[in-house]
Amino acid sequence: MSATPSPLANPSNPALAERPAVGSIGVIVVSYNTRDKTLACIESIFVHQSDYRVRVLVVDNDSWDGSAEAIRKRFPEVEVIETGSNLGFARAVNLGADRSGEDYLLLLNPDALLLPGSLTALVGFAEANPQYGIYGGRIVDGNGATDGSSCWGAPSLWGLACFASGASTAFAGSRVFDPESLGSWQRDTVREVPVVTGCLLLVRRDDFLTIGGMDPRYFLYSEDAEFCLRAKGLGYRSVIVPDAVIQHEGGAASRDNGGSKMCMVMAGKATMLRATWPPAKARAGVSLLRAGAGLRAFLERLSKRERRMWSEVWHRRDEWEAGYPRARELLFGTPGGHIRTSSTTAQTAGIPANTDASTLKETAS
Numbered sequence: 001m002s003a004t005p006s007p008l009a010n011p012s013n014p015a016l017a018e019r020p021a022v023g024s025i026g027v028i029v030v031s032y033n034t035r036d037k038t039l040a041c042i043e044s045i046f047v048h049q050s051d052y053r054v055r056v057l058v059v060d061n062d063s064w065d066g067s068a069e070a071i072r073k074r075f076p077e078v079e080v081i082e083t084g085s086n087l088g089f090a091r092a093v094n095l096g097a098d099r100s101g102e103d104y105l106l107l108l109n110p111d112a113l114l115l116p117g118s119l120t121a122l123v124g125f126a127e128a129n130p131q132y133g134i135y136g137g138r139i140v141d142g143n144g145a146t147d148g149s150s151c152w153g154a155p156s157l158w159g160l161a162c163f164a165s166g167a168s169t170a171f172a173g174s175r176v177f178d179p180e181s182l183g184s185w186q187r188d189t190v191r192e193v194p195v196v197t198g199c200l201l202l203v204r205r206d207d208f209l210t211i212g213g214m215d216p217r218y219f220l221y222s223e224d225a226e227f228c229l230r231a232k233g234l235g236y237r238s239v240i241v242p243d244a245v246i247q248h249e250g251g252a253a254s255r256d257n258g259g260s261k262m263c264m265v266m267a268g269k270a271t272m273l274r275a276t277w278p279p280a281k282a283r284a285g286v287s288l289l290r291a292g293a294g295l296r297a298f299l300e301r302l303s304k305r306e307r308r309m310w311s312e313v314w315h316r317r318d319e320w321e322a323g324y325p326r327a328r329e330l331l332f333g334t335p336g337g338h339i340r341t342s343s344t345t346a347q348t349a350g351i352p353a354n355t356d357a358s359t360l361k362e363t364a365s
Contacts, residue, residue, distance in 0.1 A: 133236030259312025
């Protein structure tokens, strides 16, 4: 996607000092059959007043659970954008950004709760530190324990080799053998990172447009990573602000699920590698993804595990290796067809098994 050079490519650029003070924030929530959680998410935005003018835009990806109607009834001030079909995450975010005219955009997961003072802390830090371009925060679960998925390290051949050999699983959280995890860091200090995830991501709207928005090829997973890596190439730096906190149970609840969802994760990774790496390096990276899936499928079979997520991923490797957008058609079938998904996956993801392909994020470790 095309993008013009960023003033942040030169952090000493005097244009940074000329930026106007922030006056408004557009919070973009992409929802899909998460009515009650989305209502709670919106409540968490409004119940704790920030120092800034806030507008909430919910982009509803053709939910059938009454999300749009319930949001309009309870929060008439919220703009609900009904897509008419499931656009996926990237295209839905871009649609929300197009409809927003606010100074900042905040991407927020529909199953996240914004904790008191977080929005003020995040935007306040961005205003005081314009040398960064993308701002994230900290994720905690219901018990207050840190969930490291608010940010990740950049993909590398070494990291993928660790995945392929199983080292990233055997030594999960290791800075050496699981480098994308960023080690044992608890996201409790200000720190520049390669990737801020889309569950909590703040960016100036003008910068979002300059970067080129989210790549619409992606359906689910890795679009936020590709966005941050593309932004870095334009001089935009990503940073974690520890005082900005959301409570999010979605990531923890979906770690052990069926293979269909992990196929989407792998499709996102394959797409990102091809988008950000030279062709030969990308081919090597995708081969390492395939090897890691094969190893895990073999170990599942050897251990006679009842739930064989990786066995399905291995069986469907030719489908996800294609990457998006082709992978969506291969994984989900033709429009109007049925997603080949297990009941376990459907229950975890909150969708009926064998639902329509026009309806329907986790990282592989």
